[in-house]
Each structure stands twice: as C-alpha cells, then as structure tokens.
Amino acid sequence: MNRRQLLHASAAVSAVAILPRATAAETGSAPSFSPSYVRELARALAAKPFAPADEKLPDALKNLDYDQYRSIRFAPEKALWRDEKLPYEVQFFHRGFFYKNRVEIFQVANKNVMPVSYRRDDFSFGEGLGQWPDVDIGFAGFRIHAPINKPDYYDEVCVFLGASYFRAVAKGQTYGLSARGLAIDTGESKGEEFPVFKAFWLEKPAPNASSLVVHALLDSKSAAASYRFTIRPGQTTVFDVEMALYPRVDVEHAGLAPMTSMFFFGPNDRKDFDDFRPAVHDSDGLAIFNGRGEQLWRPLNNPRDLQVSTFADRNPSGFGLMQRERNFAAYQDLESTFEKRPSLWFEPIGDWGDGAVKLFEIPTKEEVHDNIAALWQPKQPLAAKSEHIFTYRLHWGPDAPKPEALAxxxxxxxxxxxxxxxxxxxxxxxxxxxxxxxxxxxxxxxxxxxxxxxxxxxxxxxxxxxxxxxxxxxxxxxxxxxxxxxxxxxxxxxxxxxxxxxx
Incomplete structure (x- = not known):
C-alpha cells in the first residue's frame, strides 16, 4: 500500500449496504448475467433512499495502524484464474485501517454470476494482529495482473481501491495519478461528496483475450451509477468506459471522467522548497484539445491559495493530466522514478455538449498529497430521476494518443x-x-x-x-x-x- 491509496481511502464515504447478493448458496441457482444487469441494479438503487454502508469489522481489524495493514498480504498463488493459465489474474485487498467499507466482488462466467468469497487463508498476516472468525467479511478492492512487460510474468496493471478511485500503468511505467468514477461538488464550499464503488463483476476472459471486462456499481448520497470497463493493457493501457448515471437529486456540480494527481514543485515553482531534487510531480501540465480545434497547454502549479481554472467548451476532443518530462535528470529521484509515471488522457465518445474542463490546484507543503484535480463539468445540472449515458476512453501511457500537428x-x-x-x-x-x-x-x-x-x-x-x-x-x-x-x-x-x- 502507498500514499495515494491511503488518501483515497480516507476520502471515501459510506455506500448503500443493500445489494442483491444473488448467489447459488443463497438462492439455489446463480443468476444470469446480461449487458443491462448492473445498469438495472443502479437504476433500482437510485430509486431508494441513500443509506450508509455496513462498516462492521471484527474488533481485531477496526483500529489497524498503517504498518499493521501493510503487513496483510494476499497470496499470489491464490489469485483468481491463476490455475487456469488465463491472460489475466486478480488479487484482492483486505479490509481494515481506512478501508472499512465492504466491496462485493463477483465472477461472471458463461453468463453465470458467482461470488468471490473472502477466505482468511488467502492472506498472510504480520505479527501482532488478533484473531477473528474465518467468515466472509468481503474485500476492500482488487488489482489486475497481466504479462505487460514480459510474456512469462504477470505485472500489476491496474487497481481499484478506495472510494471510486482506480489507477493503471502502461508497459515500463510505475503508478502515478488516479482516475475516479464520479466527482460531486469538487471545490464547493459545502464540501465534496465522494461516491464509492460498492460492487464489481469480473468477466472471466478467454484464453486468448486481449482485454478484460469489469463492471462496477457506484453509489453516493446524490446518485447511483453503473460502469462497464473494457481494459486493454499495453504500450498504452486503454480503458473503454460505458457509464449510466441515475441522480437521486439534481446534481449541479457533477465531475465526469475526474482525475487526480500530485504537483509539489518544478522549474516554474520552487520558491518555497529546499530540496535536492529539481522537480517533484506525478503530472506537470493539463493538455486540452478543445472543440474549437485549439490545442492548449497549462503547466501545473502548487499555489499558496486554492486556484480553480475553468475552460468553457463544447464537445471537447479530449483533455488530460500529462507527465511530459521523461528525463531522470529532471527529478534525480532513484526511488520515486517520476519520469516513469503515466499520463492520463480522456477521450469523449459521442456528443458531450456544453460544459467546461475544470482544473483545481490545491496548496500543499508535502508531496504525499494529491493536490491536483481535473474533470469535465456539464453546463446543465444532471436532472434527478433520469438516466444519463456517457461513453469515453481513458489512455494511460507516455503521451496523448492523438498525433499533434503543432509544436x-x-x-x-x-x-x-x-x-x-x-x-x-x-x-x-x-x-x-x-x-x-x-x-x-x-x-x-x-x-x-x-x-x-x-x-x-x-x-x-x-x-x-x-x-x-x-x-x-x-x-x-x-x-x-x-x-x-x-x-x-x-x-x-x-x-x-x-x-x-x-x-
């Protein structure tokens, strides 16, 4: 576990605990999975009043400190699909510490839905942890492994952990910035609302599959939503995202395709930093290809006061938080390897209408904080009791996917x-x-x-x-x-x- 996972977990809010756990053990037969399966769950969930999730944990897990939680390790040999020699494997995160919300995880094979149940023996535990009954307490999240760098080794390529946060890497890269499923009221004085992924469905891949499909159910006080992620690792790792959003109330400040990163200092902003490194950041700028055909570059800053920048647009071609500086000499950090952090590019599909790319730059005196956020905010509020469909593509990799005609x-x-x-x-x-x-x-x-x-x-x-x-x-x-x-x-x-x- 690292600094960003801690931050994401501490930001999470409770999610609805009521989830139809249609399992063979409970109903006598596994339900049939269809393309609208999770969407119908989200629609039904939004029709109900929001209720906090059940965060109950055994006493031994309630008050773990950072080191104790880090000592809990999933056994790689117990990974989902490990014994079947498939092109993808899945490992799971234990609950505890900041990660108290239970996340339900299901496997989908031949249209059958089967729960992935918690088993204590799938984890190793450090010294000093107490005992608790070996019952199904669920998971905090999961990570996907695939042979992205070597054909005979399964590297970690993406992780879903904490609120609605997820991260990915491309070939030869290390983790950096994150994406989110949905942001609500980012930068507003009343405080931000953090939706959570409360359940996932993992489609079992074919032996020669080049992609892995993950479905997710999101919930928050203001809205519920379903997601279908088609994940393709490679030189650039691509997520095709299909999102169906069902607001409980009118959502005035919805953040779509939100992404978060860290900018501590760089050659444009070193006034308050006494550090041996020339620069410290996961991203160095916001790039925008707007609907008017302009290509914009906005270097990031670590300001003394909160800065919010709004770039009004209609049907943007894309935007992203980018790490353009790829030279080790620019950072001189052997441990963090900032030059290997991915850029994240958002590509809308279809008509996204009027809105704005919004950039939030938050003051920070420590590099452990994600102080940068960027998102697309529709001009009109998302109306309650209605369905809003968004389709887009996320590119994790060295650069924006589109060729640039301009210097x-x-x-x-x-x-x-x-x-x-x-x-x-x-x-x-x-x-x-x-x-x-x-x-x-x-x-x-x-x-x-x-x-x-x-x-x-x-x-x-x-x-x-x-x-x-x-x-x-x-x-x-x-x-x-x-x-x-x-x-x-x-x-x-x-x-x-x-x-x-x-x-």
Missing amino acids: RFTRTGIGSRGDDSKLFVLELIGDQLKGVDPKTIKGVVTAEKAEISNIVTQPNPITGGWRLSFQCAVKGQTAIELRAFLAQGEAPVSEVWIYRWTP
Whole structure:
C-alpha cells in the first residue's frame, strides 16, 4: 500500500449496504448475467433512499495502524484464474485501517454470476494482529495482473481501491495519478461528496483475450451509477468506459471522467522548497484539445491559495493530466522514478455538449498529497430521476494518443528579474520548428493587466527545439493570466501555452 491509496481511502464515504447478493448458496441457482444487469441494479438503487454502508469489522481489524495493514498480504498463488493459465489474474485487498467499507466482488462466467468469497487463508498476516472468525467479511478492492512487460510474468496493471478511485500503468511505467468514477461538488464550499464503488463483476476472459471486462456499481448520497470497463493493457493501457448515471437529486456540480494527481514543485515553482531534487510531480501540465480545434497547454502549479481554472467548451476532443518530462535528470529521484509515471488522457465518445474542463490546484507543503484535480463539468445540472449515458476512453501511457500537428511546450521555467518582474523561459519541441528560418518565427505573448517585454525566440541546439522567453511586470499583482504561442507569419506553429501566475 502507498500514499495515494491511503488518501483515497480516507476520502471515501459510506455506500448503500443493500445489494442483491444473488448467489447459488443463497438462492439455489446463480443468476444470469446480461449487458443491462448492473445498469438495472443502479437504476433500482437510485430509486431508494441513500443509506450508509455496513462498516462492521471484527474488533481485531477496526483500529489497524498503517504498518499493521501493510503487513496483510494476499497470496499470489491464490489469485483468481491463476490455475487456469488465463491472460489475466486478480488479487484482492483486505479490509481494515481506512478501508472499512465492504466491496462485493463477483465472477461472471458463461453468463453465470458467482461470488468471490473472502477466505482468511488467502492472506498472510504480520505479527501482532488478533484473531477473528474465518467468515466472509468481503474485500476492500482488487488489482489486475497481466504479462505487460514480459510474456512469462504477470505485472500489476491496474487497481481499484478506495472510494471510486482506480489507477493503471502502461508497459515500463510505475503508478502515478488516479482516475475516479464520479466527482460531486469538487471545490464547493459545502464540501465534496465522494461516491464509492460498492460492487464489481469480473468477466472471466478467454484464453486468448486481449482485454478484460469489469463492471462496477457506484453509489453516493446524490446518485447511483453503473460502469462497464473494457481494459486493454499495453504500450498504452486503454480503458473503454460505458457509464449510466441515475441522480437521486439534481446534481449541479457533477465531475465526469475526474482525475487526480500530485504537483509539489518544478522549474516554474520552487520558491518555497529546499530540496535536492529539481522537480517533484506525478503530472506537470493539463493538455486540452478543445472543440474549437485549439490545442492548449497549462503547466501545473502548487499555489499558496486554492486556484480553480475553468475552460468553457463544447464537445471537447479530449483533455488530460500529462507527465511530459521523461528525463531522470529532471527529478534525480532513484526511488520515486517520476519520469516513469503515466499520463492520463480522456477521450469523449459521442456528443458531450456544453460544459467546461475544470482544473483545481490545491496548496500543499508535502508531496504525499494529491493536490491536483481535473474533470469535465456539464453546463446543465444532471436532472434527478433520469438516466444519463456517457461513453469515453481513458489512455494511460507516455503521451496523448492523438498525433499533434503543432509544436508543444515541454518546460516552463520562471525566475525573478528584480522585485518587479519575472522572467519566463519556455521550451518547445516539434517537427514544425526543424530547419525553419529563425527570422520567420515570432513569439506571440499576451497578459491580462500586465506589461510584457523582451520577447525572444531562438533555436535550442541542445534539445533540437526552440526557446521562447519574455519578461512580465508583476509588481502589485495578485494573479496574471498569460497566453503565448509561436507563429510563422500569421499561422500558429505551436500549441497555446496558458498560465496563471500568482505570487
């Protein structure tokens, strides 16, 4: 278990305990699974009043500390489908510590639904843990393993654990940022609501399957929902997501395809950090391909005060929290290997209408906190007592899946020029900038309520890209909105860099 799992668990709220546990043992026959099975459960759940989940645990598990919980290990040889030599295996997380909510897990094979029951013997336990009856207390979550790096070894490729959080990696990567099933009231003064996945159905894969299908039932005070995840690990790990949402009340601030990450400091923001590392972050920027055909790049920040940025749009092509810096020298951290953290790109499918990409940057003084969130918020509230269908694709990997026709920004550096001015140094790479006459390239920089001076563009022979630098007067300013790009003649040859400077 790691820092992010702890954070997600502590954020979780209770879910409804009433779940039709249609098992052969209880009913005498296993129910038949259909494409609408979980959707019908979600619809029925939303028609009932919300009720907190049953968090009852044996006394020995109620008050585990971090080290005690870490000592509880699932036995890999007991993994689901291990003995059948299938392309996927599933291991399970024990309840306890912050993970008190029971998560029901079922296997689906030949349309039959069978419960995956807790067995104490499937886990090993550290010293000092008490005893409790060997009864089915359920699970906290699960993780999926597949031979993503080597054909003869099953690596962990994704995990569902805590509230509605899940994470994944692509080939050669380590865990970083997370996605969520649903966010409600993120950044609102009344406090955020954290829906939870309360049950999962795992479709047994065929021996030659290239994907694994996972169904999930989500619940919260305001809404219930069903999900169908089609998971394809690889050079980029892709989740195809089909979501059916059933609000109990009008949901005014719904966050769809929410993702969370960590930005502690980087070359644009080192003012308060005395650290041997040049940068510490799981993501360094928010990329947006908006519905107007613009490509935007917003470097992340660790501000002194909460910052909320809204990018109004209609039918976006996609957005994501990206880790563009892939050079170890940029981090110098042998343990955390930030250069191997995945980017996460959201690709909507179908008509998503009017709304906004929202970015939340939360101040933090420790790198253990996920202080960055991004999501899509529909313009209109999601009406109660109705069905809302959303289909989208999540790409976990080294970069956005779409080819970029424009040069892109790879680094944002900021330094002081006296007390009244800041120097911005932006690095770009892209085939569009190779071999062009430097005299034909110009930097276009604008600022809201601030003076821009000394705009310089020049090739960078070290990176093979270009550098754009400028100075911005900051005296007396509390926030400055900046915008920059490179142009050849009147045509842009780079994406648009947008940034909010704060003291």
